[in-house]
Amino acid sequence: MKRFYLLTAFLMLNFAYAQLDNLHYLQPIIFGAYTDATIVAEHIYLSTPSTSNITVTVRRADGTTIPRLYVYNINAETGSYVASGSVTFSNTTPIRINIVNASNVILDAGTSPMTRPTNTAGTIIQGSAGGLIFQSTDNFYVNYRGRSESQAGSVMTKGRVALGKNFFWGGTPNEYTTQVPEVGNMVSIMATENNTSVTINNIDSGTQFINGTNATPLTGTTFTRTLQKGQSFILYAKVKLNALSLQDRGWLGAKITADKNIAVTVGGLMQQGGATSGTVSDSRDFAVDQLVPVEQLGNEYVVMQGNGGAQERVIVVATQANTTISMNGSTTPNYTLTNIGDYQIVPASFFTNKNMYIKTNKAVYVFHKIYGSTALNTNSFMFIPPLSCFGQTSVNMIPDAKRIGSNEYANTQLAVLAAAGAPPTVTVGGTTANPIAGTANIAVPGNPNWTSYRYNIAAATGGTATIKNVRISSTGAIQAELVGADVDAGFGGYYSGFGAAPNVEINITGSPNPARPCTGGTGNSVLTVSSGLGTYQWYKDGVAISGATTNTYSIPVTDTTAAEYNVIVTVPGGCLVYSNVVTSFACPCYKPGVTGTPEITKIGISTRTTASTPNFPADRNNGFIALESNDKGMVISRVAEPEVSITNPVDGMMVYDTDDNCLKIYNGTQWSCINQTCN
DSSP, X not given: OOOEEEOSSOOOOBOOEEOOXXXXXXXXXXXXXXXXXXXXXXEEEEEOSOSSOEEEEEEETTSSOOOEEEEEETTTTXXXXXXXXXXXXXXXXXXXXXXEOTTOOBOOTTTSSSBOOGGGTTSEEOTTTSOEEEEEEEEEEEEEEEEOSSOEEEEEOOGGGGOEEEEEOOOOOOOSBOSOXXXXXXXXEEESSSSXXXXXXXXXXXXXXXXXXXXXXXXXXXXXXXXXXXXEEEEEEEOOTTSOOGGGTTTTTOEEEEEEEEEEEEEXXXXXXXXXXXXBOOOXXXXXXXXXXXXXXXXXXEEEOOSOGGGOEEEEEESSSSEEEEETTOSSOSEEEOSXXXXXXXXXXXXXXXXXXXXXXXXXXXXXXXXXXXXXXXEEEEEOOOOOTTSOSEEEEETTTTEETTEEOTTOEEEEEEETTOOOEEEETTEEEOOOTTOSSEEETTEEEEEEEEEESTTOOSSOSSOOOEEEEOSSOEXXXXXXXXXXOEEEEEEOOOOOOOOOOOEEESOSSTTSOEESTTOOOEEEOOSSSSEEEEEETTEEOTTOOSSEEEOOTTOOSOOEEEEEEEOTTSOEEEOOOEEOXXXXXXXXXXXXXOOOOOEEEEOSSSOSSTTTTTTSTTOSEEEEOSSOOOOOOEESOHHHHOSSOOTTOEEEETTTTEEEEEOSSOEEEOOOOOO
């Protein structure tokens, strides 16, 4: 099972970030309650860099049901109703929309396709009821913002990059006891194709989830559901009042897999803020974000601190075993995550001048618990994108940046991460904004290739007194973080594209297994990646191999012990691109068969219409059972991580491990790959 590592008592941060695309999926969310103490209003903001009008079609998640919309022109401050699901806007005319009924009344939170009733958690939600799809021929942003008088939050959808088959449930575990029943954590999963099988496993045994209207909760370490196109499945773990329990963390690090593309959103309305006193905290706020699949993750991250000081937290979730975490350029790992799904809670003490640099040896999810102000109830969390020299160079634009609907957030600020030597240009309402004094060109500790800048958006002079349309540009890659707060509500959004970094995939030759290199006296393997990407360094078990600095590495025949190999490429601009990791095994050894009189095989199974030989199976010597087919092979059970998935293995059990790409056998103590050797 997964482990968690807690350094000190602390809080975590909630933000979201956007991806520019022409197709977006918005999963339905469950918040635990829908009152003025939780959420009462919700809006969807649409913007585009296109200077000419674009048309976006809005559909419910089933792809056919068209919602009625109220469309509000932000700059003109005028609205109209649309029954066709089509809305038109440009860079200079961003809009916000609401879902309305046949009487043109805006749907209340909890009844809209964005937010579903609490008692739908644990059930399959139909695409005609929950979730939205946005599509156009041009690229645009989709930003969901929700609020009440006391809470606020934001979700930036990621476009097609959000779709995939492998995810991990991340977020912020509760650290304190609470008396507020709405506190809880959720994962919302939407299918994009029919007959999609989804499995959520690696959940701590005993964790309870809402089970629709049934008073008996859902429990178990694994859940599997089959979803049709547009259907969603939501797991929601409510906290136990006045006590810490598995509900606070038993879901964190759970693995989510599907056989077809899905989209995943995590979080909840009532994410805990800092401690009110001792170990008790009734402070809370909205915290939800959309994830990207594992293959879109990276190994380097910069986290820009909000205004929560020591209350802020960063959570790192491992997607592979034996993941090391090095902070702020440390030459030795600060933490090691032993198992898949383990997580580390990193305290705010690692921020230096409000920046934190994280480097890992394997791909990870990184979440930041952030605050809009020093008030404990202005927390949020955001899913942080990896560093990329190939990311977007502009964010054009963030509409009405300091408001949710008509509510203003007077402490709205913008933090921008920029490549060193490429300072950003920020405009508010068309007027260039200057960084806050003392916050420009702040170096990232341990990574001189990046610097940060901060801007006061709410106090900027550009535009009208209320409408703050923000644009950011640079000659290099940027990431932008918007965080806002009022008296007792905070929200945020993370704007960063996922750059198209080169795919560094190791090609293996000289091995009978195309997915695993072999070594030893009977042969050796050659590992190769694409040439011309930058400078190369090969690693064995995480240690640099002396002299292995080209795109090809031949494993010496003397390296007979199984080991992990990978290569790191440093591309122009200083970014690191990591290859996949391959695990070696001893090369097979073939010996001639023994002499003597063979024993005939007495049992045969065939799918042929006629036997392949007159004496089948007797002429298949020395077997217990002989199998034959014209076009079929034998496939044994395929299991991901049998060490976790199979709770009660027996001596001699065999499976094919789809993670390690090998046939494994259980010897009564542990699972091991079966490797052919001479004996």
